[in-house]
Every structure is written in C-alpha cells, then in structure tokens.
Amino acid sequence: MHVDVLLGLQWGDEGKGKIVDFLANQYDFIARYQGGPNAGHTIYIETKKFVLHTIPSGIFHDKIGNIIGNGVVINPITLMEEIKELEVAGVDIKSKLLIAKKANLILPTHIELDKASEQKRGNAKIGSTLRGISPAYMDKTGRNAIKIGEIFSANFEEKYNTLRDKHIEMISTMGYQADLSNESKWLESINELKSYTFIDCEQFVNKQLKKGKRILAEGAQGAMLDIDYGTYPFVTSSNTISGGVCSGLGVAPQKIKEVYGITKAYCTRVGSGPFPTELHDETGEKIRKEGSEFGATTGRPRRCGWIDFPALRYACMLNGVTKLCITKIDVLNHFEEIGYCEEYNLNGELSREIPTYLTDEIQAKYQYAKGWNSDISSSKYSELPVQLTQFVQLIQEKTETYVSLVSVGPGRDELFEI
Secondary structure, three states, X not given: OOEEEEEEOOOOOXXXXXXXXXXXXXXXXXXXXXXXXXXXXXXXXXXXXXXXXXXXXXXOOOOOEEEEOOOXXXXXXXXXXXXXXXXXXXXXXXXXXXXXXXXXXOOHHHHHHHHHHHHHHHHHOOOXXXXXXXXXXXXXXXXXXXXXXHHHOOOHHHHHHHHHHHHHHHHHHOOOOOOOOOHHHHHHHHHHHOOOEEEOHHHHHHHHHHOOOOEEXXXXXXXXXXXXXXXXXXXXXXOOOOOHHHHHHHOOHHHEEEEEEEEEOOEEEOOOOOOOOEOOOHHHHHHHHHHOOEOOXXXXXXXXXXXXXXXXXXXXXXXXXXXXXXXXXXXXOOOOEEEEEEEEEEOOEEEOOOOOOOOOXXXXXXXXXXXXXXXXXXXXXXXXXXXXXXXXXXXXXHHOOOEEEEEOOOOOOOEEEO
C-alpha cells in the first residue's frame, strides 16, 4: 500500500486537524512526522473542543492506530497532560497510540534555552512559541539529543544530567538563569510514559505497508514555515513539506501517493516574519474577529490578510499537492468583496512567483472577487451561493490544483467533498 500526506500550505493554523479527523476512517494509521507541541490541531467533537499538540488527529476514531514518528520532538509533560485530558473524556489512548523510539526529547532546559535566546535577540525576535522546539532540533543536528526510547536504558539519568548541565552553562553565558522548577514533573512524566507502546517506527510503518495497510502522514505548522523553503529565518526548525515524510517516518519517496494541501480562504500568520498580504486596517481586524484568529497553542492574536496566490502556488509546487482543501471559507460570509493577491510588486517589477527571499519590501497587488455576503448553511455544495463556488473555482484556477474539500464551519460535518 501507500502513504498519503496531509499538510498546511500557509504559515500554519490552516485547519489540518479537522481535515485529518474527517479523512481518518479511510486509513489504518495516522502518523505525525515532524514538529512538536508548538503545533495545535483543533477538533470539535459535538460541542467539545480538543486541541492536539503532539498526538495525531485520528485519535478519536476506534480501530485506527496513531503514530508519533521519528521526526517529532516530544515534551513528556505536554504529552502526558494531553493523554490524561483525552482519557478523562473517554478516549482510549493506550490501545491506539504508538511512539517512535527515535523521536527526540524536549528537556526543561530546552525551553529555558528558547526563552533566553529569544530575549537575547531583542527587537530581532523570531517569534518563537517558547516551547523548546528550536533548541531540541539543534541538539538533534548537533548529535547531542536524547531519543525517547533511551528512557528505558540504564544510563538514561546520566545522559539527561550531562545534557541538562550543558544547557545550564549555555544559558548562564547568555546572562540568564535556568528555571528548573518543572524538572521533577518532567521526570515523573517520563516514568508515566513507560507504560505506553514504543515502536521502531521505520520498521513498523514499512511492515504495515507490506500488509496493505493505509497510512496518512499528518504535518504540523505549514509549508511556508519549512526550515529550508519557508520564509527563513522566520520559520520552524523542521521540514514541514511533504519531503519531510520520508525522513520523519522512514519511508521511501515512491511510497507517497496523494498529497492533501490545506489552505484557508484567506491568510494568517503568528509571530514575526514577512507577510505580503497582511491587512493593518479594519478589514484585517474583521477577519480576525470573524475567524477567531488566536493561536490554539499560544493564544496570540494572528496577523490576518487576503489569500496570497504566489505563495500558495509555490507551496503546491513544493509539496506536489494532488488535492487542495479550503478551510474557513465561512469566515468571509459577510464581506461585500474578497481580495486576493495575484502578483507581487518588488521595486517596480511585477511577478507571479515568490522571490528567493521574501521581505517586508514586497507589496501585494490585489484583485477583488464579489462576496456572497450571506450565511452559508446548506446540505449540498450545489446549494451554496454562486459567488462562493466561483471563489472556490478561482482558487483552483490560480493554483492549478484540484479542490477536493471545502470547509464551511468548525463542526465535523461542515465539510463538502466536490
């Protein structure tokens, strides 16, 4: 069998969790392949809201395995808190959650390093979520990281103390003092995690594929935050694009088939970095209010703007998107007209392509589509306002990518397959 991929095409927060939850019954396993608890995938089950930070979004379905892959960085405290919240809600975790032994640990001192580094930057802050993600990946590439499978080894405590002390020294040289008040809780969470199932991810995944099982790889963040191809340096610390699935789960490229790309009908971004279509006016504030655009993980207000086609075409190309999914189109219900960026203006030159380095100097050139200016509650896609379906068609034409799903609300059932 094959691996399908589902990922975000913007700067994160595209609504990936809901789409994974919708598609989950078509698969035997849902697998997170990168990122850490800086991601927040929001799912509504009836009237209850769940935000998943590390656990894959298929966890609410019976008989579906959920894999935390090699490419993920794990904070044991965050993971155990998430597990306990779900178990209290009646979700059976132990029979459905599988953790890759080669996933890297986020130590309490990684979080302290993140805070110290961001403070040290002053006005040049990256906009980190301060979850220790970047320092954890730095230790991975620097060959200092501790794999979560090592919690069962006899010298785990020695390895932990060595890395912790190294971090404390680094923090001290930056003029800060590490806060270790969470250390005992971290170690306690490590012990609690030992009762869950750990796997050799690459071996397990490939064996399941040979058995004919179907796997959906779930990405965190968005394509424009990719460490190599995003708006560097204002990016995350892992490969968020479809290519990251190969290293994050241990599968060969030819095993990948469908690539679901998720985009909002507009754009948002959290933290620092260039954002060509950002609106600093009443329209931007209206989008934020209508869309409840505040970070699921941090609570920070998201920057809002119109959809950006040069960036979206770029993301579709990078990821080989075969099926485009549009979310939160209902947020635009009460707009007379809806803007979209067709091309950029950089120093008087117009371009439909994203430049090598996206900067704040780039100006978005807008065109406008007629809004539907009405509520959209319908049992059929064909019954939606014509202006809305025309806007969907516009997105399909501008990205040259087939639109397969349109989300018209936060609920599980507020999705149209087209």
